[in-house]
Amino acid sequence: MHLFNQKIITMTSPVYSIAVDTAKRTLTLYNNGAIQKTYSVAVGKPSTPTPKGVFTIKNKTPNPGGPYGSRWMGLTAPSIGIHGTNEPASIGNAVSHGCIRMYNNDVIELYNIVPLGTVVHIM
Numbered sequence: 001m002h003l004f005n006q007k008i009i010t011m012t013s014p015v016y017s018i019a020v021d022t023a024k025r026t027l028t029l030y031n032n033g034a035i036q037k038t039y040s041v042a043v044g045k046p047s048t049p050t051p052k053g054v055f056t057i058k059n060k061t062p063n064p065g066g067p068y069g070s071r072w073m074g075l076t077a078p079s080i081g082i083h084g085t086n087e088p089a090s091i092g093n094a095v096s097h098g099c100i101r102m103y104n105n106d107v108i109e110l111y112n113i114v115p116l117g118t119v120v121h122i123m
Helices: 104-113
Strands: 002-004 007-009 016-021 026-031 034-040 053-062 071-075 081-083 094-096 119-122
Touching: 026 104, 034 104, 071 104, 081 104
Parallel strands: 016 119
Antiparallel strands: 002 007, 016 026, 026 034, 053 071, 053 119, 071 081
16 A cells, blocks of 8 residues: 555555366466456376366476477476467367466466466366
8 A cells, every 4th residue: 555645545456366177178367356368278188187276376487398388387286387388289188197288379378467376276
C-alpha cells in the first residue's frame, strides 16, 4: 500500500494458477481465479503417469534443449516439469515420462506470464 495525498491506494498484481487435467490433456491458466487461456498438452503414459496433486513452479530455464523444447518450468514434484517438446505430434497424447509437454510457442507464452511459485494443480 502507498499513501498519496492522505489516501490509501492498494496495488494488486495478478495471481496466476495452473490446472492440468490429465484425462482431457489440457492445461488451463487462471488469472485471479478466472480462466485466461487453455492449452493442449501431452501427459505421462500409463507406465510413467503424471503425478496428481498440488505443486509449485520451483525453477525456470530458457532453451534447455533436446526433448525439453524451448522452455522448462520445474515443479516441486520430483523430476517433473512443464516444458516444450521436440515432438509436437505428441501433444494431446499420454506419452511422456510424467512431465507436461506443450507446443513450443505455447510454453514460451506461459513461461513469460507465470512467476516462480505459481501453484499447479494436477488432476
